[in-house]
Amino acid sequence: MKATAKAPSNIALIKFWGKANEKLNLPANSSISVNLSNLYSITTVEFDPKLKKDIVIIDGSKEQKETLRTTKHLDVIRKLAGIKTHAKIASNNNFPKGSGLASSASGFAALTLATTTATGLKLSEKELTTIARLGSGSASRSIPDGFVKWEKGTNHQSSYAHSLFPANYWKIAILAIIISTDQKKTGSTEGHSTAPSSPFFKTRIQNIENKVKEVETAIRKKNFERLGNAIEQEALELHSIALTSTPPIIYWLPESIRIMRLCQKLRENGTSVYFTFDAGPQPVLFCLQKDSQKIAKAIKSEVKRTRIIQSLPSVGAKLIKNHLF
Numbered sequence: 001m002k003a004t005a006k007a008p009s010n011i012a013l014i015k016f017w018g019k020a021n022e023k024l025n026l027p028a029n030s031s032i033s034v035n036l037s038n039l040y041s042i043t044t045v046e047f048d049p050k051l052k053k054d055i056v057i058i059d060g061s062k063e064q065k066e067t068l069r070t071t072k073h074l075d076v077i078r079k080l081a082g083i084k085t086h087a088k089i090a091s092n093n094n095f096p097k098g099s100g101l102a103s104s105a106s107g108f109a110a111l112t113l114a115t116t117t118a119t120g121l122k123l124s125e126k127e128l129t130t131i132a133r134l135g136s137g138s139a140s141r142s143i144p145d146g147f148v149k150w151e152k153g154t155n156h157q158s159s160y161a162h163s164l165f166p167a168n169y170w171k172i173a174i175l176a177i178i179i180s181t182d183q184k185k186t187g188s189t190e191g192h193s194t195a196p197s198s199p200f201f202k203t204r205i206q207n208i209e210n211k212v213k214e215v216e217t218a219i220r221k222k223n224f225e226r227l228g229n230a231i232e233q234e235a236l237e238l239h240s241i242a243l244t245s246t247p248p249i250i251y252w253l254p255e256s257i258r259i260m261r262l263c264q265k266l267r268e269n270g271t272s273v274y275f276t277f278d279a280g281p282q283p284v285l286f287c288l289q290k291d292s293q294k295i296a297k298a299i300k301s302e303v304k305r306t307r308i309i310q311s312l313p314s315v316g317a318k319l320i321k322n323h324l325f
């Protein structure tokens with residue numbers, strides 16, 4: 001059977017950084033994210049007994065470094081479904097891969113939903129999130145709707161993601177600013193394994209539950225300043241850990257810092273705008289919809305040749321009828 005799924009990327013408000021168990025992909029801490037309406041992957045999977053091996057086409061090309069990771073994830077699902085059949089997989093992202101815009105999150109969420117459906121497995125949302133997690137941790141958060149929490153858990157079943165608030169709960173604007181389309185040198189998987197070498201990692205883990213609660217409360221109360229301050233502090237903490245790990249990881253570019261300073265300046269002049277970053281140079285800004293055009297203009301005059309992708313909080317992974325092949 002053939003199935004196609006569309007899954008959003010997500011941006012973490014409380015980051016997943018460091019693993020408690022690499023094999024099961026259990027995180028060192030629980031995390032919270034919001035799904036992004038205009039950054040997504042669409043994936044079609046078809047099992048075909050005539051195939052001698054899997055065919056993986058990502059963004060129109062068979063020569064992608066994600067191919068092995070993709071077929072490994074198929075193996076996990078094949079085992080669960082009790083089949084050995086190979087599949088053809090096509091996946092398209094509507095944004096540049098490997099540049100810190102969480103393509104693995106949307107990619108593995110879409111792959112998990114399309115593949116489990118194509119094998120005929122009937123799984124709950126909770127089970128889907130645990131399987132997506134095995135492909136890429138942050139992918140677990142791209143399955144449920146809206147604002148999502150991934151409970152760190154202690155084993156495969158208890159490390160799952162669930163929706164905290166639906167997509168339409170709070171229509172804030174989220175601007176992903178693409179300042180560079182170069183593939184980053186250090187992927188997040190490598191970053192996770194070096195994180196504990198930072199002298200600040202222990203302190204982070206000791207304080208993280210309070211931070212998780214703070215972000216949950218800020219969203220529940222729709223207190224934009226409170227949320228903004230919490231996410232900026234968290235992004236700076238993630239990068240402080242990366243910078244002080246052995247070997248150190250410098251994800252930012254000069255333009256990343258210029259955008260951070262621009263946010264501070266805009267706030268001094270009365271505009272509510274806050275930044276976050278995942279493991280890459282691209283700033284992601286949170287603002288109110290009424291201010292988004294003004295902010296986009298300010299960004300374009302600060303940093304030339306940027307592409308800005310504006311999103312709203314989005315639903316999670318869904319099956320769609322338009323197959324890619």
Ligand code: DP6
Binds near residue numbers: 015025137
């Ligand atoms: C900085 O989920 O990409 O974006 O499980 O090894 O694939 P793997 O890691 P991944 O890590 C995401 C790191 C982050 C923060 C976050 O999304 O929570």
